[in-house]
Amino acid sequence: MSGRCINCNTKFKSQQHSLVCDACYEQVLKNLEHAEPGICPVCGGPVEPNWFYRKAYAIGMKPCSSKCSRVLKIVKHRQELEKERRHDADK
Secondary structure, eight states: OEEEOTTTOOEEEOSSOOSSOHHHHHHHHHHHHTOOTTBOTTTOOBOOOOSTTHHHHHTTOOOSSHHHHHHHHHHHHHHHHHHHHHHHHHO
């Protein structure tokens, strides 16, 4: 099955019905590992400080827009699924 990445809008083959291509997935994971306060982990854009999200802002996990928020949720969900698959394979 083929689809379009909601982050970069490129076509890719999806085996898991994913909405984010592998390149964007890897890039977001890399950005999360080296997160900086005030920087969006998805696109690298600036994030305005917000009292309600101060903890996420301080650790660099606050996305700058609803699009980046959606991409971040998809990446985190895929990461959890891969952890579960590895855990099940180890049993």
